[in-house]
Amino acid sequence: EAGVTQFPSHSVIEKGQTVTLRCDPISGHDNLYWYRRVMGKEIKFLLHFVKESKQDESGMPNNRFLAERTGGTYSTLKVQPAELEDSGVYFCASSRGLAVQDTQYFGPGTRLTVL
Amino acid sequence: RKEVEQDPGPFNVPEGATVAFNCTYSNSASQSFFWYRQDCRKEPKLLMSVYSSGNEDGRFTAQLNRASQYISLLIRDSKLSDSATYLCVVNALGAGSARQLTFGSGTQLTVLP
16 A cells, blocks of 8 residues: 655745645545644644545644645645745645544655745 | 653663653643654654553553653663654644644654664
């Protein structure tokens, strides 16, 4: 079974540009999560999809961040316009359900650098 | 105050040593608890869930004390391959019954030959 995949693995952009990150969850996982780790900080929750619906977006830092999951399969996270403080590693995770035993499996992350 | 606090280390131990990591959490509504392992520049991977009764998986033992809001991980007979960052992770219901994972900063372990 393929794991969570993310694209690109690295992205270097200039302040003010737009970047779109993609996540493909494990097949059959209805729940998709975005997290990020900025330099020197712990990994923090951004948002959670159940299928195509945003279940919880309480962790989204501001309206420059837009996440979508059209069709309930893969998800994109767009940052527009990017700022220096957006640099970090963006992780996607997926789980089959919401029970305690439903592990969240993480993708390899996208390392974003904003210059 | 951070929601999940861990000693950042680093812990440098010789092969075969026993090492213990501690973690405290502030949200008394937390419902489930985990230890994740993260290798350098890789994604976090679930090491083990932590149950109130304590649980063991080979050389790894995890304990939870809900009254003290304290979680521990014990690694016995350390191997070189145990070198990694160990993340204490807590799961509480978020908005709309979502399950956000709240991470500690991680404790770095290096096992020396």
